[in-house]
Amino acid sequence: MDVMQIAVVGAGVVGLSTALCISNVVPRSSVTVISDKFTPHTTSDVAAGMLIPHTYADISVHKQKQWFRETFDHLFAIANSSEAGDAGVHLVSGWQIFRNLPTEEIPFWADVVLGFRKMTESELKKFPQHVFGQAFTTLKCESPSYLPWLEKKVKANGGLMRTRRIEDLWELHSSYDIVINCSGLGSRELTGDSKMLPVRGQVLKVQAPWVKHFIRDGNGLTYIYPGSSNVTLGGTRQKGDWNLSPDPEISRDILSRCCALESSLHGAYNIKEAVGLRPSRPGVRLQKELLVQDDRRLPVVHHYGHGSGGFSVHWGTALEATKLVSELAHTLRTSDPKTKL
Numbered sequence: 001m002d003v004m005q006i007a008v009v010g011a012g013v014v015g016l017s018t019a020l021c022i023s024n025v026v027p028r029s030s031v032t033v034i035s036d037k038f039t040p041h042t043t044s045d046v047a048a049g050m051l052i053p054h055t056y057a058d059i060s061v062h063k064q065k066q067w068f069r070e071t072f073d074h075l076f077a078i079a080n081s082s083e084a085g086d087a088g089v090h091l092v093s094g095w096q097i098f099r100n101l102p103t104e105e106i107p108f109w110a111d112v113v114l115g116f117r118k119m120t121e122s123e124l125k126k127f128p129q130h131v132f133g134q135a136f137t138t139l140k141c142e143s144p145s146y147l148p149w150l151e152k153k154v155k156a157n158g159g160l161m162r163t164r165r166i167e168d169l170w171e172l173h174s175s176y177d178i179v180i181n182c183s184g185l186g187s188r189e190l191t192g193d194s195k196m197l198p199v200r201g202q203v204l205k206v207q208a209p210w211v212k213h214f215i216r217d218g219n220g221l222t223y224i225y226p227g228s229s230n231v232t233l234g235g236t237r238q239k240g241d242w243n244l245s246p247d248p249e250i251s252r253d254i255l256s257r258c259c260a261l262e263s264s265l266h267g268a269y270n271i272k273e274a275v276g277l278r279p280s281r282p283g284v285r286l287q288k289e290l291l292v293q294d295d296r297r298l299p300v301v302h303h304y305g306h307g308s309g310g311f312s313v314h315w316g317t318a319l320e321a322t323k324l325v326s327e328l329a330h331t332l333r334t335s336d337p338k339t340k341l
């Protein structure tokens, strides 16, 4: 085996970052991203791309913190370089506010973001309904820039992009040595993974260039995330709802909830609606599996189920998936070529 052929299924933030990581790290390999949809048509395109961790019930806090720290440090370096504008990664400061005192006043990620502190009395005066708040600086990935930038980086490393819908992983057996399953919600039908569930999110993208500070209600339902050319207003979390059409009544409700936190949004203009289905699961699935059918073998790395926090942890989980790929590549190279693993 001269050059290892590696297929990454999925071209959201998870598939593209995994492809980039593999092409940076795994020697003598060729990476192909295979997906039925590419940017701007994935769930990842709808996301605000804020680095504020979501909590995964089935993953240790230690591991979640590690993924978040690796992602934050990686993107902080990009935001601090001449590539920042092209990649669409920038720092953003703001507030997370609570109507009731949260059980954890200091979240596990407090020392990863920058300048984390409790909000002062005078800051809280802006929010008469809220009793407590956290102020910090974090990072934001602008999907319309970040996803094309990841694609460009993968291609610069020799990677290929192929538009194709995969019905069954075995279709890839004849052309690829290793397959990485980054199909997001697609993995529910494809793997029969019944733990996967869509959590529908509707948002507005508005023009309000005077809004520079993010505001997030601690319950995660209402948020105002300013980006480089839009402000994202959210949101909803509708479990099990597959409807991708925007609901005008929900849009009115989002705008009124956001205006209640930031009155100046009454003057927002050029309001566009967007919907995405979060690929949710009690924990991200990061696992090697050797598929066997008769005498055929296909090594797979599963990497999906990032739910509400894909941007926040994607580089950390891509590093871990790449480690699994390296282990498989090593086994393939050192095993008897006739048995193919």
Ligand SMILES: Cc1cc2nc3c(=O)[nH]c(=O)nc-3n(C[C@H](O)[C@H](O)[C@H](O)COP(=O)(O)OP(=O)(O)OC[C@H]3O[C@@H](n4cnc5c(N)ncnc54)[C@H](O)[C@@H]3O)c2cc1C
Pocket (backbone or CB within 6 Å): 009, 010, 011, 012, 013, 014, 015, 034, 035, 036, 037, 038, 042, 043, 044, 045, 046, 047, 048, 049, 050, 051, 052, 164, 165, 166, 167, 182, 183, 184, 185, 186, 187, 190, 200, 201, 202, 203, 234, 235, 275, 276, 277, 278, 279, 304, 305, 306, 307, 308, 309, 310, 311, 312, 313
């Ligand atoms: C409204 C909203 C706001 C969000 N805001 C944030 C945020 O601020 N911060 C944050 O961290 N996260 C946020 N998220 C979550 C984030 O969007 C997801 O965690 C992330 O996008 C998941 O990435 P993914 O690559 O796994 O999935 P996707 O982006 O859905 O990509 C899956 C890819 O697989 C392909 N695919 C699927 N099935 C097949 C198949 N059978 N054959 C070929 N290709 C296939 C698809 O075409 C697609 O390219 C938000 C989500 C929503 C909906």
Ligand SMILES: *[C@@H]1O[C@H](CO)[C@@H](O)[C@H](O)[C@H]1NC(C)=O
Pocket (backbone or CB within 6 Å): 076, 077, 080
């Ligand atoms: C930010 O950039 C400066 C100048 O290039 C460099 O000295 C510094 O180490 C960088 N810091 C980080 C966190 O990337």
Ligand SMILES: *[C@@H]1O[C@H](CO)[C@@H](O)[C@H](O)[C@H]1NC(C)=O
Pocket (backbone or CB within 6 Å): 009, 166, 167, 168, 169, 170, 181, 183, 186, 187, 190, 191, 192, 289, 300
């Ligand atoms: C993901 O892996 C499963 C095996 O668990 C497989 O059945 C499915 O086809 C894979 N999905 C994709 C998109 O490759």
Ligand SMILES: *[C@@H]1O[C@H](CO)[C@@H](O)[C@H](O)[C@H]1NC(C)=O
Pocket (backbone or CB within 6 Å): 142, 144, 205, 227, 228, 229, 230, 270, 272
């Ligand atoms: C902002 O919204 C406009 C449409 O109003 C869109 O063309 C543009 O790509 C958006 N930019 C970002 C960074 O989301």
